Amino acid sequence: MISLADFGSFHVGGRRVLISGKPTETLHFTGATSFENDPNGAYHIEQAYVQYFIPAERKHDLPVLLVHGGGMTGANWETTPDGRTGWLHRFLEAGFATYVIDNVERGRAGWCALPDQWEGAPVMRSEEQAWVLFRFGTLEGFSSGKTFEGSQFPVEALGNFAKQFVPRWTTTTDIMRQGVIAALERIGPCAVICHSQGGDLTLETIARRPDLVRHVVALEPSGFPDPANAVDPGTQHWLFMMGDFIEANPFWVDLMERTQTAADGLTALGADASLLHLPKQDVLGNSHMLMMDRNSDRIADLTIDWLAQRL
Amino acid sequence: MISLADFGSFHVGGRRVLISGKPTETLHFTGATSFENDPNGAYHIEQAYVQYFIPAERKHDLPVLLVHGGGMTGANWETTPDGRTGWLHRFLEAGFATYVIDNVERGRAGWCALPDQWEGAPVMRSEEQAWVLFRFGTLEGFSSGKTFEGSQFPVEALGNFAKQFVPRWTTTTDIMRQGVIAALERIGPCAVICHSQGGDLTLETIARRPDLVRHVVALEPSGFPDPANAVDPGTQHWLFMMGDFIEANPFWVDLMERTQTAADGLTALGADASLLHLPKQDVLGNSHMLMMDRNSDRIADLTIDWLAQRL
Numbered sequence: 001m002i003s004l005a006d007f008g009s010f011h012v013g014g015r016r017v018l019i020s021g022k023p024t025e026t027l028h029f030t031g032a033t034s035f036e037n038d039p040n041g042a043y044h045i046e047q048a049y050v051q052y053f054i055p056a057e058r059k060h061d062l063p064v065l066l067v068h069g070g071g072m073t074g075a076n077w078e079t080t081p082d083g084r085t086g087w088l089h090r091f092l093e094a095g096f097a098t099y100v101i102d103n104v105e106r107g108r109a110g111w112c113a114l115p116d117q118w119e120g121a122p123v124m125r126s127e128e129q130a131w132v133l134f135r136f137g138t139l140e141g142f143s144s145g146k147t148f149e150g151s152q153f154p155v156e157a158l159g160n161f162a163k164q165f166v167p168r169w170t171t172t173t174d175i176m177r178q179g180v181i182a183a184l185e186r187i188g189p190c191a192v193i194c195h196s197q198g199g200d201l202t203l204e205t206i207a208r209r210p211d212l213v214r215h216v217v218a219l220e221p222s223g224f225p226d227p228a229n230a231v232d233p234g235t236q237h238w239l240f241m242m243g244d245f246i247e248a249n250p251f252w253v254d255l256m257e258r259t260q261t262a263a264d265g266l267t268a269l270g271a272d273a274s275l276l277h278l279p280k281q282d283v284l285g286n287s288h289m290l291m292m293d294r295n296s297d298r299i300a301d302l303t304i305d306w307l308a309q310r311l
Numbered sequence: 312m313i314s315l316a317d318f319g320s321f322h323v324g325g326r327r328v329l330i331s332g333k334p335t336e337t338l339h340f341t342g343a344t345s346f347e348n349d350p351n352g353a354y355h356i357e358q359a360y361v362q363y364f365i366p367a368e369r370k371h372d373l374p375v376l377l378v379h380g381g382g383m384t385g386a387n388w389e390t391t392p393d394g395r396t397g398w399l400h401r402f403l404e405a406g407f408a409t410y411v412i413d414n415v416e417r418g419r420a421g422w423c424a425l426p427d428q429w430e431g432a433p434v435m436r437s438e439e440q441a442w443v444l445f446r447f448g449t450l451e452g453f454s455s456g457k458t459f460e461g462s463q464f465p466v467e468a469l470g471n472f473a474k475q476f477v478p479r480w481t482t483t484t485d486i487m488r489q490g491v492i493a494a495l496e497r498i499g500p501c502a503v504i505c506h507s508q509g510g511d512l513t514l515e516t517i518a519r520r521p522d523l524v525r526h527v528v529a530l531e532p533s534g535f536p537d538p539a540n541a542v543d544p545g546t547q548h549w550l551f552m553m554g555d556f557i558e559a560n561p562f563w564v565d566l567m568e569r570t571q572t573a574a575d576g577l578t579a580l581g582a583d584a585s586l587l588h589l590p591k592q593d594v595l596g597n598s599h600m601l602m603m604d605r606n607s608d609r610i611a612d613l614t615i616d617w618l619a620q621r622l
């Protein structure tokens with residue numbers, strides 16, 4: 001049982017766009033009388049959505065913000081694809097006020113269908129791409145469902161996992177970074193747990209805003225802070241975490257090297273920064289989706305323990 | 312404070328699509344090494360997302376499913392745009408296990424960016440369209456923020472409300488109906504509270520599935536059950552609810568007439584069906600967004616009382 005002092009949601013950030021000079025159009029909304037729609041007017045785009053849960057027995061003053069990765073939404077932190085309770089539960093049970101973002105263009109944040117606003121086309125993720133990129137197994141093993149030996153990903157729920165995928169743009173990085181900043185400024189000082197692209201969207205910002213974020217756990221991030229931009233690195237605490245099977249894919253070998261470089265750069269500036277490569281701690285078999293793997297509770301415990309020791 | 316025995320989420324329904332014969336493309340995911348993406352493979356589309364909250368002190372066996380309207384998501388039922396607690400809170404406080412859907416193409420359900428799957432283009436809603444269509448005021452009053460006299464909509468939060476809008480298709484009605492059916496079949500017998508397009512997407516289904524839904528509150532629905540398709544109308548209970556300022560817009564005059572016809576048709580077949588036109592009960596000033604209006608708690612109480620009397 002979880003008792004909540006409060007919970008709810010809000011949208012933050014984005015901008016108001018004025019459209020003019022377009023012809024009216026006849027819309028047939030389902031079941032209703034058709035009507036003449038004037039597409040000219042004011043629209044809100046590029047906002048982020050945040051859902052929050054404040055436990056009744058709050059054990060820490062500092063809230064936690066959970067930031068999903070690319071092509072994902074805040075649903076990543078809820079029930080796992082195979083039906084276990086997710087990280088959102090773990091953080092609430094540990095007594096953290098917990099905020100979950102759907103960043104710009106994802107989930108309840110909405111996305112921009114207005115013409116001429118965003119460049120490029122949205123991309124969807126196939127099961128095969130997830131299988132290989134998230135290190136469940138080799139492409140050859142996909143059709144038979146043969147994962148890497150010892151994989152912790154609940155492969156029987158691959159279909160449920162794929163239902164969580166949402167389209168993404170590859171051109172909206174700066175817009176999504178603004179979404180994170182708007183959320184951080186609204187929430188106030190907090191600890192950030194970010195995953196994959198969520199790292200790329202938050203870590204550089206975090207290094208520049210020690211007033212808003214002192215503690216960071218970056219789960220297999222795809223981007224990194226530039227230590228040269230760190231405003232007050234000695235006050236910040238950074239844990240980078242990587243799972244298993246890194247060597248199976250050059251994409252991850254590269255990211256692992258860059259993660260180590262980022263951690264080393266921050267350490268050299270006086271920050272508390274380290275890379276936890278889980279297999280070196282005998283935590284084996286983790287895919288890129290650490291928060292959904294069968295040992296997701298154990299990884300959550302590692303994260304919460306690291307955080308609690310620094311609060 | 313709200314104590315929850317459980318909460319979480321799941322995706323249901325939809326279909327697996329196989330794409331083949333497309334060339335590979337180089338993707339530059341933000342911050343990461345570029346990689347060759349093969350767009351061929353298996354994708355999941357047309358699923359719905361459901362977030363659920365089970366109160367620790369459950370007072371009713373029958374769960375409630377909240378179904379948002381067009382261009383909206385489940386966020387409609389959370390914190391109101393002006394920051395008050397929303398209907399989700401009210402139903403939990405009343406002891407209902409409460410399920411909130413993001414239907415197909417909306418919010419965390421995701422949408423289909425694959426080519427050749429959905430017809431037509433997505434439509435976004437301007438502030439002006441919402442202002443007029445949702446009966447906040449006349450188009451002439453929009454720029455000065457002058458609402459209808461006595462309007463209950465928290466007009467100062469119009470910008471926050473507009474941030475909740477998400478793109479919609481006008482061609483996906485049948486797909487979204489399948490999303491509701493998948494959710495109902497997963498949840499099991501429940502009461503349905505549906506709003507606007509959410510009525511169009513659920514009411515016809517409900518009339519055909521008295522095994523799944525016995526109680527319905529349709530808030531200004533844009534579509535109706537065909538009584539001829541009602542499988543066992545005598546076992547079902549229907550409350551249709553309409554707000555104020557109906558006469559300000561022929562669109563609503565038409566829908567009001569059709570709502571009355573639907574209620575009368577169900578009553579003639581032996582169902583407990585009625586139309587509650589709020590102004591006739593001296594509940595004045597309500598816009599189309601009943602669950603966000605300043606008197607949203609009062610409307611929730613009316614809904615919950617009607618429901619509780621029939622459980």
